[in-house]
Amino acid sequence: MMKKMMMKKKNIPDLSKIPYSHYLGAFGMPGRTAYYGLIDLGGLKRDETKQILVSGAAGAVGSLVGQIAKLYAPKCRVIGTAGSDKKLEWLKQIGFDDVLNYKDYKDVESCQNALKKLLPNGIDIYFDNTGGVVTDSVWDLTNNFAKVLICGQIAYYDTEHIPKIEPFLHKLVYKQVTVQGFVQSNFKDFNRFHREMGSWIVDNKIVVEETVYEGFEQLPKAFLGLFTGENTGKMVVKCFK
Numbered sequence: 001m002m003k004k005m006m007m008k009k010k011n012i013p014d015l016s017k018i019p020y021s022h023y024l025g026a027f028g029m030p031g032r033t034a035y036y037g038l039i040d041l042g043g044l045k046r047d048e049t050k051q052i053l054v055s056g057a058a059g060a061v062g063s064l065v066g067q068i069a070k071l072y073a074p075k076c077r078v079i080g081t082a083g084s085d086k087k088l089e090w091l092k093q094i095g096f097d098d099v100l101n102y103k104d105y106k107d108v109e110s111c112q113n114a115l116k117k118l119l120p121n122g123i124d125i126y127f128d129n130t131g132g133v134v135t136d137s138v139w140d141l142t143n144n145f146a147k148v149l150i151c152g153q154i155a156y157y158d159t160e161h162i163p164k165i166e167p168f169l170h171k172l173v174y175k176q177v178t179v180q181g182f183v184q185s186n187f188k189d190f191n192r193f194h195r196e197m198g199s200w201i202v203d204n205k206i207v208v209e210e211t212v213y214e215g216f217e218q219l220p221k222a223f224l225g226l227f228t229g230e231n232t233g234k235m236v237v238k239c240f241k
Contacts, residue, residue, distance in 0.1 A: 013198035025060050025234030026201060026208045027194075033151060033184040034064035035193050041182055042125045042147050044069060050076045051119050053138065056129030057096065058087035060234035061151060065127045067206050070095045079118045081134050083229045090232060094207045102134050112137040122146075131155040139171045150181040154227065209233025 018027055025031065038044050044052075052069050056062040057080025066078045080096040082088050088099040098118050105111035111133050115123075122143040128135050132155035142148065172179065187193075200206040211231040213222045216239040226235055 013195065013202045015194075015198055015202075017202045018198065021210060021212075021234075021236050021238075022201060022208055024236060025210065026064055026206060027197060029184055030060035030234060031064055031197050032187060032190065032193055034061045034068055035197060036184060036187045037061075037149050037151055037182060038065050038068055038125070038127060039072065040187070041149055041180055042127065044072055044076070044125065046072055048073045048076055050124040051121050051143070052076055052078045052125045052127070053115070053119060053123050053134075054078065054080045054096075054127045054129070055102070055132075055134045056081070056152065056154065057091055057099070058082040058229075058232050059129055060231075062127070062129050063091070063094065063209060063233055064206065066091065066096045067094055071200065071205060077119065077121075079115075081130075087229075087232055090209070100134075102130075102132065105133055105137075108133060108136045112140065115141055125149070127151060129154065139177075142172075142175055142177050144175045144177075146175065146177045148177060148179040150179065210236050213237045215239070 022028070044050060050073060054062045054065045057066055062080065066080050069076055069078045077097050078095070079098050079100065080091045081100045081102045082091060083101065083103050085101070088101055091099050100114055100118060102111070105114060115137055119141065123138055123141050124143050124146050126138050126142070126146070126148045128148065128150050129152040131153035138148070197206070201208060210233050211225075213236070216237070219237050222235050222237045225231060
């Protein structure tokens with residue numbers, strides 16, 4: 001009995017080693033969104049060979065989705081989209097198999113052709129943080145029983161133009177694709193997340209990136225920067241020393 005208790009205690013990470021700012025990012029809401037979205041809703045199982053696409057992959061959520069996927073299932077293929085060469089290079093450094101600069105593609109056909117080259121075996125899981133041309137391009141590329149997880153649509157948060165989804169719905173019928181929007185607050189038991197993500201962070205298996213602005217007065221600038229892609233990883237405003 002004592003041996004079992006000691007083994008259980010050994011599996012608990014030393015949370016004192018996690019920086020406070022990570023509670024706003026990898027060890028907080030964005031981390032829970034990535035973790036539960038990919039594993040519980042996306043259905044990713046250990047050692048699977050799924051084909052996964054992540055939009056907004058250099059953001060607080062997307063960057064974690066890709067890393068969790070490679071930790072859970074190293075043989076899966078993970079492609080990330082971002083809007084700058086610097087971000088694309090960083091995504092490769094943290095384990096993404098390949099990357100796509102969505103700003104290079106203004107129409108569905110060209111973006112779809114590029115995605116076909118990166119994911120020749122189709123898409124099993126699409127983790128969507130952005131909407132936009134990437135999302136418009138995936139429907140013909142999804143495999144049977146694919147999962148499309150709608151986490152964010154930042155491409156439309158600062159515009160009145162929101163495209164209609166009806167033209168795509170008929171493409172989902174015979175492939176039996178599941179499209180699900182979700183928020184992390186739907187998940188109430190965070191023990192598994194705290195234990196597993198905490199261990200990954202403490203053991204440096206997860207790379208946590210933050211874009212930090214100094215000073216409370218920088219809040220508006222930081223907030224607006226989210227819509228122009230100024231951040232890599234979590235956007236944080238440090239209000240005190």
